[in-house]
Amino acid sequence: MDDSLIPRRELDFLLFDLLEVERLAERPRHADHGRDTIAAMLDTAEALARDHFAPHNRKADEAEPRLENGRVVTIPEVGAALRRFSEAGFMAAVGDAEWGGLQVPYSVNLAINALFSAANISTMTYAFLTQAAANLISVFGSQAQKETWLPPLLAGDFFGTMALTEPQAGSSLADLRTRAEPQEDGSYRLFGAKIFISGGEHELARNIVHLVLARLPDAPPGVKGISLFLVPRFLPGPDGAPGEKNDIALAGLIHKMGYRGTTSTLLNFGEAEGATGWLVGEAGQGLAAMFHMMNESRVIVGNGAAALGHAGYRQSLAYARERAQGRPPGAKDPATPQVPILRHADVKRMLLAQKAYAEGALALTLYCGRLIDDEHTADDAPARAEARRLLDILTPIAKSWPSQWCLEGNNLAIQVLGGYGYTRDYPVEQTWRDNRLNPIHEGTHGIQAQDLLGRKVRQEDGAAFALLCDRIEATIAASRDTPPLASHAGALENILVRVRATTAGLLAAMAGGRAETALGHASVYLEALGHVVVAWLWLKQARVAQAGLDAAPAAAEHAFLTGKLAACHHFFAWELPRVGPWLDGLAVLDGTWASLPEDCF
Amino acid sequence: MKVLVAVKRVVDYNVKIRVKSDNTGVETANVKMSMNPFDEIAVEEAVRLKEAGTASEVVAVSLGVKQCQETLRTALAMGADRAILVETEAELQPLAVAKLLKEVVAKESPDMVLLGKQAIDDDANQTGQMLAALMGWAQGTFASKITLADGKAEVVREVDGGLETVSVNLPLVATTDLRLNEPRYASLPNIMKAKKKPLDTLTPDELGVDVAPRLTTLKVEEPPVRQAGIKVPDVATLIDKLKTEAKVI
Ligand SMILES: Cc1cc2nc3c(=O)[nH]c(=O)nc-3n(C[C@H](O)[C@H](O)[C@H](O)COP(=O)(O)OP(=O)(O)OC[C@H]3O[C@@H](n4cnc5c(N)ncnc54)[C@H](O)[C@@H]3O)c2cc1C
Numbered sequence: 001m002d003d004s005l006i007p008r009r010e011l012d013f014l015l016f017d018l019l020e021v022e023r024l025a026e027r028p029r030h031a032d033h034g035r036d037t038i039a040a041m042l043d044t045a046e047a048l049a050r051d052h053f054a055p056h057n058r059k060a061d062e063a064e065p066r067l068e069n070g071r072v073v074t075i076p077e078v079g080a081a082l083r084r085f086s087e088a089g090f091m092a093a094v095g096d097a098e099w100g101g102l103q104v105p106y107s108v109n110l111a112i113n114a115l116f117s118a119a120n121i122s123t124m125t126y127a128f129l130t131q132a133a134a135n136l137i138s139v140f141g142s143q144a145q146k147e148t149w150l151p152p153l154l155a156g157d158f159f160g161t162m163a164l165t166e167p168q169a170g171s172s173l174a175d176l177r178t179r180a181e182p183q184e185d186g187s188y189r190l191f192g193a194k195i196f197i198s199g200g201e202h203e204l205a206r207n208i209v210h211l212v213l214a215r216l217p218d219a220p221p222g223v224k225g226i227s228l229f230l231v232p233r234f235l236p237g238p239d240g241a242p243g244e245k246n247d248i249a250l251a252g253l254i255h256k257m258g259y260r261g262t263t264s265t266l267l268n269f270g271e272a273e274g275a276t277g278w279l280v281g282e283a284g285q286g287l288a289a290m291f292h293m294m295n296e297s298r299v300i301v302g303n304g305a306a307a308l309g310h311a312g313y314r315q316s317l318a319y320a321r322e323r324a325q326g327r328p329p330g331a332k333d334p335a336t337p338q339v340p341i342l343r344h345a346d347v348k349r350m351l352l353a354q355k356a357y358a359e360g361a362l363a364l365t366l367y368c369g370r371l372i373d374d375e376h377t378a379d380d381a382p383a384r385a386e387a388r389r390l391l392d393i394l395t396p397i398a399k400s401w402p403s404q405w406c407l408e409g410n411n412l413a414i415q416v417l418g419g420y421g422y423t424r425d426y427p428v429e430q431t432w433r434d435n436r437l438n439p440i441h442e443g444t445h446g447i448q449a450q451d452l453l454g455r456k457v458r459q460e461d462g463a464a465f466a467l468l469c470d471r472i473e474a475t476i477a478a479s480r481d482t483p484p485l486a487s488h489a490g491a492l493e494n495i496l497v498r499v500r501a502t503t504a505g506l507l508a509a510m511a512g513g514r515a516e517t518a519l520g521h522a523s524v525y526l527e528a529l530g531h532v533v534v535a536w537l538w539l540k541q542a543r544v545a546q547a548g549l550d551a552a553p554a555a556a557e558h559a560f561l562t563g564k565l566a567a568c569h570h571f572f573a574w575e576l577p578r579v580g581p582w583l584d585g586l587a588v589l590d591g592t593w594a595s596l597p598e599d600c601f
Numbered sequence: 602m603k604v605l606v607a608v609k610r611v612v613d614y615n616v617k618i619r620v621k622s623d624n625t626g627v628e629t630a631n632v633k634m635s636m637n638p639f640d641e642i643a644v645e646e647a648v649r650l651k652e653a654g655t656a657s658e659v660v661a662v663s664l665g666v667k668q669c670q671e672t673l674r675t676a677l678a679m680g681a682d683r684a685i686l687v688e689t690e691a692e693l694q695p696l697a698v699a700k701l702l703k704e705v706v707a708k709e710s711p712d713m714v715l716l717g718k719q720a721i722d723d724d725a726n727q728t729g730q731m732l733a734a735l736m737g738w739a740q741g742t743f744a745s746k747i748t749l750a751d752g753k754a755e756v757v758r759e760v761d762g763g764l765e766t767v768s769v770n771l772p773l774v775a776t777t778d779l780r781l782n783e784p785r786y787a788s789l790p791n792i793m794k795a796k797k798k799p800l801d802t803l804t805p806d807e808l809g810v811d812v813a814p815r816l817t818t819l820k821v822e823e824p825p826v827r828q829a830g831i832k833v834p835d836v837a838t839l840i841d842k843l844k845t846e847a848k849v850i
Contacts, residue, residue: 008633009631032793032796033793034796036671036674036796037792037793037796039671040671040674040675040678040787040792040795041789041792043635043675043787044786044787044788044789044792047786048786050615084786087788088786088787088788088789089788089789089790090789092789093789102789102790102793104789553631554630554631555628555630556628556630556631556632557630557631560631
């Protein structure tokens with residue numbers, strides 16, 4: 001078995017036992033997707049990931065895309081894998097049936113994406129960008145745009161990109177300068193330089209559909225002046241097929257530490273007559289549209305980080321079972337055979353920590369996927385609004401928590417392999433390098449933190465925060481009388497009381513003229529609330545596992561569920577206690593960070 | 602023409618097999634089960650015959666517990682038209698399977714039955730041959746190529762010394778070897794369509810077959826653990842050891 005694939009029992013546990021995704025088939029949109037259909041889709045995903053994604057993960061890392069005679073050359077396995085992915089229908093998974101989509105629930109698609117991402121995240125990135133571009137067009141595009149672009153995107157015939165970042169506008173999108181000039185025929189001509197555009201140029205698809213943020217000539221400064229444009233690499237000819245090349249120049253490829261199979265590009269729009277594009281949605285609403293999708297993209301980034309957390313865990317676990325080194329404490333006789341390092345408590349510590357991070361993170365992202373499903377298809381408007389609210393506040397956490405802690409998990413994976421982990425003969429170093437991207441793109445850790453504390457916690461008079469607390473409290477209340485879990489419920493209850501008080505304190509500080517100091521602590525707040533949310537989801541997982549154990553399952557299932565409870569226990573014993581000191585610091589709100597003059601560094 | 606394909610539900614080839622602690626068999630509780638890989642090749646071959654216009658209907662058959670329905674759904678998602686489950690909780694040995702298939706063949710009257718040359722769980726390599734004998738049909742086993750023309754089949758067989766080509770009359774029982782084709786993945790749209798294809802259930806009683814086992818399993822054990830190798834300084838020592846210690850030359 002390939003070491004990095006997420007085990008099927010784990011995905012089944014999260015999808016069916018925890019999130020009950022088969023119940024989504026009661027909703028008309030997902031009527032075709034009962035448990036057996038979802039299981040068969042996961043079968044195909046697993047087979048494809050194993051046979052066609054995992055095998056070239058290393059090779060794509062070693063042979064970065066390069067330029068040859070002005071064309072980007074990628075190893076052939078990348079295109080071949082993506083073709084199979086598209087032929088199997090995965091590119092169209094969540095799309096609307098009207099355009100060739102299969103209306104698979106979002107939560108299920110996230111699990112499928114996690115499987116592929118654990119096998120090979122850089123090849124999977126092309127697919128995820130394409131799915132995201134299709135989603136965006138299906139929500140904001142005009143009827144004509146949908147007709148032109150959705151079928152080939154969902155078929156994987158064209159690929160997509162998200163072109164936001166510019167050299168002077170990374171985190172600060174308000175500063176972006178790319179211009180769009182209206183033409184008489186209703187199209188626009190775009191001029192500007194974009195940087196870090198993933199999948200921005202390659203020969204893997206017949207066309208590339210760039211979704212570009214730019215400004216109209218009369219647009220106000222700042223984010224209100226940003227609009228969204230669809231700018232294809234090749235302009236559609238009279239028959240709709242890709243025709244003349246658009247005025248988009250590849251100014252260079254970026255050489256990265258990870259995700260090396262994905263091309264990262266500098267793109268110049270409009271070096272000559274301007275790149276032809278079309279407005280998507282309304283003028284001035286570009287960032288809002290992008291952010292609508294960004295919520296989903298951010299969950300996908302966290303989901304990828306969780307998948308890499310699983311990959312590192314699996315890789316180091318397989319190694320720990322095989323590598324014999326040392327003897328149990330007390331057994332000093334050198335004539336006895338050495339034991340596998342999995343026998344050592346300290347190695348178990350590192351593996352259980354990875355398990356707690358990876359499985360906690362995936363539970364979080366799939367839970368958010370389930371909220372995305374509810375936001376779209378829950379029975380009534382209040383239920384949809386509630387899902388939307390919870391999703392709003394959980395999104396920065398779903399993006400950042402897996403990115404931070406599954407990276408830490410990958411760090412431990414290297415440690416489990418000792419010196420071998422530091423060599424390029426084992427996969428764990430690449431897994432760590434790949435995952436190092438995730439706290440950076442789609443909004444850095446710091447930007448997520450500001451989104452959480454500066455916007456999400458405050459919006460609607462704190463409605464989302466209150467709702468989240470209610471949900472956590474409901475799980476606590478339900479667990480209080482379950483003997484093995486009651487102490488966890490108590491610990492979570494105590495910390496939740498403190499989180500509420502700290503949050504109120506921070507909001508008061510912001511309102512009372514200490515906004516810069518308070519927001520300067522946003523990352524600490526993000527990490528504290530993140531740990532509380534994941535502890536909550538671990539308690540939920542443990543409740544399901546405990547119920548399973550009460551039914552006296554067979555040996556393998558017993559071991560699986562016991563492992564779940566142990567990971568939950570580990571999280572409550574060693575991770576949740578980290579939150580107290582963070583909250584202490586947030587109560588003090590020491591001014592050093594905000595106030596230290598720059599010349600003191 | 603009509604093609605019948607037999608598919609078996611087995612422990613997935615990626616699963617590390619564990620022997621039950623009482624040595625009565627291998628652990629199958631909570632273990633991922635899939636279609637026998639040789640049977641996937643059989644389904645693929647049948648579906649290709651249909652796509653080429655040679656076959657008009659492909660019927661998949663599985664025999665065993667209720668969950669074999671999942672295996673049949675896979676066959677349907679790969680392109681089979683309908684499916685039949687002969688449902689039983691009983692242990693089925695190759696002879697019983699062959700007898701049951703014979704009765705299904707009598708009902709369905711296919712022109713060809715395709716099976717995997719063996720199943721990866723028991724590696725028996727018997728069912729196809731037994732079925733051909735019971736039916737009195739021609740057989741083309743270990744096929745790496747099957748060509749149909751004028752009521753005859755040319756089957757290229759993988760034999761120890763290389764390839765053997767036989768020409769046989771229809772109706773035919775053929776068993777598939779690895780090189781016959783590369784089976785497709787069940788695509789998402791086809792998985793969804795498969796749900797709506799017919800799946801009928803029969804029982805051994807309805808078919809009038811006594812499936813009582815003829816063989817008794819005495820004991821199932823793990824293969825012996827491989828001993829670690831050693832390095833030898835030169836070829837002469839190697840040859841010496843092969844002669845005196847391993848006694849293989
Ligand atoms: C491999 C890769 C792929 C990418 N793919 C894409 C893509 O497909 N499309 C696309 O548009 N972009 C893409 N990006 C760009 C990515 O989104 C940006 O790198 C990211 O948003 C950060 O911008 P920056 O690099 O300019 O860093 P900066 O914004 O310069 O940030 C540097 C540091 O300063 C901090 N900082 C910045 N502003 C503030 C503030 N106001 N308050 C507090 N701290 C602040 C940041 O948190 C960070 O730690 C990609 C980047 C990489 C590395």
